[in-house]
Amino acid sequence: MSRISTFKTPALTIAPVLTIALAAVLGSCASAPSSHPRLTQLESELKAAYGDKYVAEYGHDDLARAQVSLADARVAIRKGRDTEMQHDLTMAENHIALGEIHGRQERTKAETVALKDRQDQVRLAARDRDIRKANDRAATSRADAAMANAASQDANARAELSRAEAMAANAATQAAEDKTTAMRDQLKSYDMKITELGATLVLRDVMFDVNSAVLRAGAVNRLDPLISYLRSSPAVSVRIEGHTDSTGSVEHNNDLSLNRANSVRMALLASNSVSNPIETYGYGQSKPVASNATISGREQNRRVEVTLK
Amino acid sequence: MKMLARSTTRLTRGTRALAVSVLLSISFIGSVSAGQAELNARDAITRAEAKIDLVSKENPAATQNTSFVNAQQKLVAAKAAIVRNNDQQAMWLATEAELFAENTAGASKLAGLERTRSEVARDVDILESELRKE
Numbered sequence: 001m002s003r004i005s006t007f008k009t010p011a012l013t014i015a016p017v018l019t020i021a022l023a024a025v026l027g028s029c030a031s032a033p034s035s036h037p038r039l040t041q042l043e044s045e046l047k048a049a050y051g052d053k054y055v056a057e058y059g060h061d062d063l064a065r066a067q068v069s070l071a072d073a074r075v076a077i078r079k080g081r082d083t084e085m086q087h088d089l090t091m092a093e094n095h096i097a098l099g100e101i102h103g104r105q106e107r108t109k110a111e112t113v114a115l116k117d118r119q120d121q122v123r124l125a126a127r128d129r130d131i132r133k134a135n136d137r138a139a140t141s142r143a144d145a146a147m148a149n150a151a152s153q154d155a156n157a158r159a160e161l162s163r164a165e166a167m168a169a170n171a172a173t174q175a176a177e178d179k180t181t182a183m184r185d186q187l188k189s190y191d192m193k194i195t196e197l198g199a200t201l202v203l204r205d206v207m208f209d210v211n212s213a214v215l216r217a218g219a220v221n222r223l224d225p226l227i228s229y230l231r232s233s234p235a236v237s238v239r240i241e242g243h244t245d246s247t248g249s250v251e252h253n254n255d256l257s258l259n260r261a262n263s264v265r266m267a268l269l270a271s272n273s274v275s276n277p278i279e280t281y282g283y284g285q286s287k288p289v290a291s292n293a294t295i296s297g298r299e300q301n302r303r304v305e306v307t308l309k
Numbered sequence: 310m311k312m313l314a315r316s317t318t319r320l321t322r323g324t325r326a327l328a329v330s331v332l333l334s335i336s337f338i339g340s341v342s343a344g345q346a347e348l349n350a351r352d353a354i355t356r357a358e359a360k361i362d363l364v365s366k367e368n369p370a371a372t373q374n375t376s377f378v379n380a381q382q383k384l385v386a387a388k389a390a391i392v393r394n395n396d397q398q399a400m401w402l403a404t405e406a407e408l409f410a411e412n413t414a415g416a417s418k419l420a421g422l423e424r425t426r427s428e429v430a431r432d433v434d435i436l437e438s439e440l441r442k443e
Contacts, residue, residue, distance in 0.1 A: 087401040094408040097376075101415035108422040115429040122436040129440065 036077050036085065042070060042092050049096055049103075058106040059099025066095035179233075183308070186229040197239065198309040201226065203264070204299065211248070213259030215267055223267055226306065231273045238278040239307040240264050245298035246285045258282025264304050346396040353403030354387050360410035368417040376416065380409035 046066055049055045056063070073088035183199060184192065190201040207219035230236060242257030261280040268274045290297035361380050365372050383406035390399035 083398070084401075087405065090405050091408060094405070094412055098408070098412050098415055101412065101419055105415070105419050105422055108419065108426050112422065112426040112429055115426060115433055119429055119433045119436065122433060122440060126436060126440055 036073070036089075038089050039070065039073055039077065039085075042066075042089060042096065045096050046070065046092070049099055052100070052103055054107040054110075055100050055103030057103070059102040062095045062099030062102060066092045066099065069095060183229060183233075186232070187225055189225050195307070197307045199307070201306040201308070203304040203306065204302070207304065208260055208263075211256065213256060213263050215263050220267055223264070227268060227271045227274055229308075230268065230276045231271075233308075234275055236276055237309045238265075238268070238276050239309065240278060240280045241287075241305045241307070242280070242282045242284075243287055243289075243301060243303050243305065244285050245301040246288070246292040247298065250284055250286075253284035254282050256282070257284045260304055264306065346400070347391070347394075350387070350391055350396045350399035350403060353400050353407065354384065354391065357384050357387070357403045357406035357410060360407055360414070364410050364413050364417070368414070371413050371417040374413050374416065376409045377413040380406045380413060383409060 046063060049059065049063055049066075069088045069092035073085050073092060076082075076085035076088055180194075180199070187199070187201060190203070193200050193202070203222070207215055207222060209216065230238065240261040242259070242261035244253040244257050246253075248256075258280065259282070261282055265278050265280050268276075268278065285292070285301070288297075288301045289303070290300035292298050292301060357380070361377070361384060364377060364380075371377055383402045387399045387402035387406060390396075390402055
């Protein structure tokens with residue numbers, strides 16, 4: 001009982017003391033600083049950090065540590081432990097910073113991946129464009145090649161044609177030369193000159209008597225080589241021109257020259273083997289080949305020219 | 310009264326012995342605890358030192374950063390605190406140094422990632438510009 005009374009008495013005695021002490025403690029708690037500007041600032045930063053998707057996800061552990069540090073800081077502030085509070089706030093600040101760094105790292109990685117995807121797409125588009133260009137160039141080249149091939153074939157054809165024409169021309173030339181050579185051989189007994197009209201044979205007046213258009217008896221034989229040639233060349237046309245010297249009137253000489261030409265024509269046709277077309281002309285004294293002032297010149301002017309075409 | 314006095318003396322002696330015993334225990338536990346705190350602080354300093362060395366080797370350019378300078382200053386202060394036998398202070402400063410070093414390394418890595426992103430973005434811009442020209 002005495003022990004009880006011993007305990008009771010002090011309890012009753014100290015009750016007011018405890019009440020005062022409690023009031024003092026509560027009073028001291030009420031007056032103790034519950035916040036700090038830096039703490040408030042960091043709490044705000046932590047809240048903002050949680051608002052960032054990447055920081056909240058990839059800096060989660062850091063932010064959780066920051067929360068613990070801030071809680072420690074609050075306790076330290078309440079207990080008035082300034083050094084400890086500074087440490088806790090420094091830790092909280094660095095944990096928030098590290099969380100933000102981790103979040104930004106992941107965001108940067110994600111953005112880089114997206115950019116690389118875009119890069120691949122653009123490169124693909126560029127490659128497609130290059131392929132299209134190459135195809136276009138190839139098509140153009142093929143078209144150019146086809147055109148060049150066609151042009152080449154055309155040129156070859158033209159060249160072939162030219163060769164054929166040249167060969168034909170050569171052959172024609174050769175044939176003409178052969179013909180001329182053959183004609184020369186056959187008509188070598190005549191005085192022959194080659195003119196624009198063809199080969200012209202000159203028959204002097206020894207074939208006619210003076211002022212006569214009748215061929216002398218032996219003169220017909222003189223025409224034998226010509227007759228022989230015309231027989232072998234029925235396509236050759238014949239032009240016979242009669243010429244005189246200046247002796248006598250022009251009119252008479254014209255008639256005489258034409259008659260002499262006709263006499264030669266008749267002699268040719270009389271052979272019955274000449275069917276070539278024959279034209280006759282009488283030029284009289286109009287086309288002298290030498291001077292009529294001399295005997296020799298007049299002899300040269302008195303002539304019949306047979307042109308073979 | 311005498312008996313009461315004797316018993317009180319006995320109680321006082323017992324209490325003294327108990328008190329001495331408790332005090333000795335507390336002293337022992339305290340000394341052990343103090344030794345452990347110093348060891349912990351030294352471990353924290355070693356870790357911070359290793360991280361700072363790693364950052365300076367891997368990212369020499371990062372040694373100009375404020376956070377790296379802070380890490381170095383905190384490490385120096387932690388070592389000074391150990392010398393003063395202020396283990397708790399040393400522990401705090403060493404952990405702060407370690408965290409500053411981690412921030413430096415993280416920021417350095419972030420800068421590298423951002424450089425890569427910028428290069429890719431620039432390349433994409435060039436490619437798109439070339440594509441638009443056609």
